[in-house]
Amino acid sequence: MREAFEELMARYRVAAELAEAAAVLDWDQQCYMPPAGAEGRAEVAARLGRMAHEALTSPELGELLSRVEPWARGLDPESFEASCVRALRREYDRAVRVPADLAGELARQAAAGFAAWIEARQARDFRVFQPALERTLALTVEKADALGHGGERYDALLDLYEPDLGTAEVARIFARLRTALVPLVQAVSERADRIRHDFLASGFDEAEQWAFGLEVLRAIGFDFRRGRLDRSEHPFTTAFHPDDVRITTRLRDDFGTGLFGTIHEGGHALYEQGIPSAWRGTPVGTTASLGIHESQSRLWENVIGRSREFWEHFLPVARRHFPALGDVPLDDFYRAINAAAPSFIRVEADELTYNLHIFLRFDLERRLLSGDLPVGELPGAWREGMRSLLSVEPPDDLAGVLQDVHWSQGMIGYFPTYTLGNVASVQLWEKARADNPGLSDDVRRGEFGRILSWLRANVHAQGASFTGVELLRRATGRAYDPEPYLAYLDAKYRALYGL
């Protein structure tokens, strides 16, 4: 049976290597490809994707998988082999359940949807995007039904990004957060004038931003022998495998866009670099879920990176790069990087209001999928949701329903993982602090070895051995739990705004 397992792994490796090649092409496209190279590149990437899909869904692989499953169930469930078989079963079932024709149609529609979305953004008019989104939604409904669910169609899609959690549980978590956060945001809004942050808004030299970003990445433990930082239009992380993890950032004129983007992607990258190298090209040689992935980026970006302790160490460093910060007191600086206020654009939102943008999308997605909300009524529902959550209304569709690329790509069910990541980031941080007294003092000294080791052991080194929910339970004793996150936000923002 060991031999059958090895053959199964060898077959899986074909799919993994093709996916790795596709990831290199994608990184190149976003970072360095000359403009005219774009044409046709999508076809080559799609070819690799199709071949990877064929390798993963081959009948031979399916038969081997069925053959080794009884054997694997007899092994220690924490063993590499048992974990591989579990993870592969999940991946295989997902892949075979969506018929090849539908998968091809979804891929073509993703390209068409993206083009329509770009056009609609230029026109600042949702109606230009509407027919494409209607088609994307219809295909996504087909896909959800093909994947299978017990009545709640959203479950099938959510499960692709955050397995074993379920829509009902997400709804419960979000409802709890919403009840507490909407009034907190309201209270903060009324005291907006208590925090000055104009001195971070412009005049920050790009080359110095770049150098400072590298310095911070090195300090938190990003391994440049096994990764690199580049620039791209939208920051992202891509891991070809644990020993080659690429992150990107974008630099603007202000202090925060580049730096916090860099730390955010750095957090994703530390996760990817922490997966055992030996697991490369195996079903467990990846991450547990998107929620857990986001917990790592948010933990470094917000819980650590926007803490007062972090800047006790790094503000003097920053002052060497940016003389304008020379006379800014630490407390003023700390308050400025944490200023919160309702705004229109999710990716520019602060730590506190960010979640409200997610609640809106989760609600709209569920209503779209169930058929309660016709696509044509989406802009109105968006505005109404923004009013009730954030008490603001976007001036046009570009600042509203057209702001995110996700739906154009058929990525429905993805948004909740951003807030789940926030939730998990604080659960993990609190447990790490309980296990390591004095962790905040480490941060004060710019020392991140202990927190990184804790994350390595409890999160990164698990790879995809467990689902996100299970990993969190093993690491912290609880599945996604909004209470620590709420307590963290409440304490932080009450102190910041003197509430």
Place this chain on the structure above:
Amino acid sequence: MREAFEELMARYRVAAELAEAAAVLDWDQQCYMPPAGAEGRAEVAARLGRMAHEALTSPELGELLSRVEPWARGLDPESFEASCVRALRREYDRAVRVPADLAGELARQAAAGFAAWIEARQARDFRVFQPALERTLALTVEKADALGHGGERYDALLDLYEPDLGTAEVARIFARLRTALVPLVQAVSERADRIRHDFLASGFDEAEQWAFGLEVLRAIGFDFRRGRLDRSEHPFTTAFHPDDVRITTRLRDDFGTGLFGTIHEGGHALYEQGIPSAWRGTPVGTTASLGIHESQSRLWENVIGRSREFWEHFLPVARRHFPALGDVPLDDFYRAINAAAPSFIRVEADELTYNLHIFLRFDLERRLLSGDLPVGELPGAWREGMRSLLSVEPPDDLAGVLQDVHWSQGMIGYFPTYTLGNVASVQLWEKARADNPGLSDDVRRGEFGRILSWLRANVHAQGASFTGVELLRRATGRAYDPEPYLAYLDAKYRALYGL
């Protein structure tokens, strides 16, 4: 039959797209991959290579090819379809004749040979490399015999890089060149003190070199919308397709290494960018031969780039980048960039002596392949050849037989194309001048539109429709002919050294 042709092209496209993906991975590896990424990258690239080979050699493709050949022979031989079928037949036969086992063994041996070569270079001792080279040679002999030849084994290998020329013809061309060039080099050596070039040896700012290189590339017509320049340890050109052509350079402290390397790769790139975009992914969407490829790099690097006319325009530009050139007269500068002297290292050799390094390698390769020269006697034969050709003897194997990577990779039969490129570069230049009176005046004004147009029409736009020999005959009326090149070198160097 049109349908069968289209299906044949669709099948070929699979191989072409996989090769394109492999080329992106290779570019990334040489330009940006972090150190630890190297491990395992070769396996992914090899996987893509194997899949491309499988797609190219599939029985279905072979049958389609046989089916459309009679139809294609009835078409205009210059038509896209007829050219595709001819080019594919050549490529297909080459691919199927080498058994998969042997191809795999050669690939593995290339990796092992490279490792042994690196080790031997560190030890400066050929004996460390000898066992690996013996094995590589044995496999290469097998490969040549599998490819087939009429008794001269070298023919089979040469044909991979320069089809339809033949070893005997190369030997004839090289003998003619050798007879004239050895005494010319001798005469030049005796007058070495007539040219000063120390003022180009150091102190050239890297950022200015980079900027000047970009300026020259733009001037000669490199299209940055369809390509880019990066840095790598060894300069190279790779074309993913005509609309995405990547070149690299390396910058040293001196004036010439970076700049002439950049122009050289720029010449290769102009060729690749000149292949019709619509031919991408077809059997003719590539270049005619390595000799023709090299003719383009040498034409721009040497015939144009080291001409006095070129520097009438560019020396004032260079002075803006490098103040140290401010008081160097044009004639002194021109002589300095053309100084010639016997030396040990091929890639650092000047335009004149370069060919003598090639004659040596061609001679040794033939004797190795025929069995006349045992591998163990190679270092001695190398030293002897250097003495008789260039009257110098390398101090050790590193400056001698261990200097080139080619043999470690099993690339035997490749070296002649460098001198064939030199030969063709002058044939093409002379014909272009005959067709365009005043072309040298264009160069004096930094205008390259007419020469590029001529090359586009007569070389680049042909893609792989014809072999290099045939392309040259169509463009200039003659196959590879050493006489124009000899006359060019003779006139240039007699003038330079007052002979």
